[in-house]
Amino acid sequence: MSSITSFNDSLMSHQNFVLIGIPGMQEKNSWVAFPLFVLYALTLLGNITILYAIKIDPSLHEPMYFFLCMLACSDLGLCISTMPTMLGVYWFDSGEIPFNACISQMFFIHILQAIESGILVAMAFDRFIAIRGPLRYRSLLSNSVIAKIGIAILSRGLCVCFPFPFLIKRLPFCRSNVLSHSYCLHQDAMKLACADTRVNVLYGLIAVMCTVLLDALVILVSYILILKTVLSIASRKECLKALNTCVAHISAILIFYVPMIGITVVHRYGKHLPPIVHMLMANIFVTVPPLLNPIVYSVKTQQIRQRICSILHLKRTRG
Template identity: 85%
Template sequence: MSSIPGYNESLVSHQTFVLIGIPGMQEKNSWVAFPLFVLYALTLLGNITILYVIKTNQSLHEPMYFFLSMLACSDLGLCISTMPTILSVYWFDSGEIPLNGCISQMFFIHILQAIESGILVAMAFDRLVAIRDPLRYRSLLSNSVIAKIGIAILSRGLCVCFPFPFLIKRLPFCRSNVLSHSYCLHQDAMKLACADIKVNIFYGLIIAVCTLGTDIVIILASYVIILKTVLSIASHEECFKALNTCVAHVSAILIFYVPMISIAVVHRYGKHLSPIVHMLMANTFVMVPPLLNPLVYCVKTRQIRQRVWNILHFKKKLGLIFLPK
């Protein structure tokens, strides 16, 4: 550690961080706790329902729904990774987290970001093949091809995020140990280091450009080709039908990338903004995509909507049968 520029060996590095809820209004945390718990319960229920519906219905064992299952698993992972610390901060006013626990959490959050971005790219490719070459859709996206795509997405996430724990672990933290959010992020923790963090900033920028930036470009290129293909269709009804199959995916893209880009801009250029703005953006970043994705796909995908309705209707019938007469 002594080789790190600016580090004084007489200073003791913090081994814990403190997570915060509503900045300057900690007494109001308990008012936010129950709504957060409800949102997390709905997130878990929604994504588990999507997985259950796809698993138990043979007609949904198609490429589009396999990719949707991957998205639901990624959203569940993000929810489970952040839920314990967020609820402990808001419900129990317990914000202390060990350094290693914080590093583990930020690793899982960042890897799940990279994985979800990769899944959205795969889903864009799925829509491209389905619209541009529908006759070869299932042969081009066979189960083995989908499995390979899933492994590639997971491997890429692991490779790009593997250095993050080591980049943070090497830093001494001898200033404040209070983080800006109720969970750990690399860009938030590194600001508290009392050493040179240029390597962390440079690596984070490279990863953002090479993964998220590249993914956005690929998705945009895919939709340019999709639009050209759809506009060449003579029938307006078929054109509308083809575009309608992309609405849920486009919504998922906006739900994922808009909060992510917003929090990156706020971290970089919003130092003058109120801490409450940072808190709201941070919670939106980890809570909105996992919560809204199942809802969007239930509303916009007829097959899933019908299956969910059948489950709810069946449970209603069971309730009527077992009601005391």
């Protein structure tokens, strides 16, 4: 009878999950809290500044910058979805999260990752059109076409990620309810289930193939075509100028895919690694891309840089 009661109690405890900070060193969580808060503030500031700069400057109302707005909105969404929970864990030692809230956070993280991957594909297509057919660039990528691309990216993300909450909700959780990160991920929560998770694993693989792997392949083909076009340009100066327009986008691709591959490898093959490695990779996965994207585009895109400098100069003059 007592064993049955104990089992029922363990099932009841899974009304909540427990998020953790530094594994085995929870008393040192506060060391991470302030740097994390600074990252949070810089990420919000950077992406909002990009959106504001593009909004107020009519010369930036071009396809490339509209896609950059989409990227900034995606990064803001990921930041808002994860950072409050992470700050709660590290700053206030508040690691408990309701089951439904965890599922909601999981859904938003995965859909925003799928959307960002789709935006990077659209930006690769944008660079290809700009280099291959500069005279037809604006007509091919009209505002209506860009809006349709944005709707398609959002729709694909919704369709691919919609089953994740239901796949997790159907599982019984009667083991530990302690997750290994400071936010909720499908693959992390799935490991705590006391039932067959092959459907979750299979669907997770299908989702990755339909988004990340497919997108990476399309981006690779786009850049092969871009290189082929650029190498056909006779002038070395024009060739370098064309390639220079792709530097920020290539940086954004690396910033997005390297942490994603890293956390996937750690989850799949890093069971023997210290828990702190999992924690670091998980934090890099959700904090670094939203922070670095606006910095890269501000540094590498002259028009964005000039507009931000003029905004800062104007505020300084008014002050």
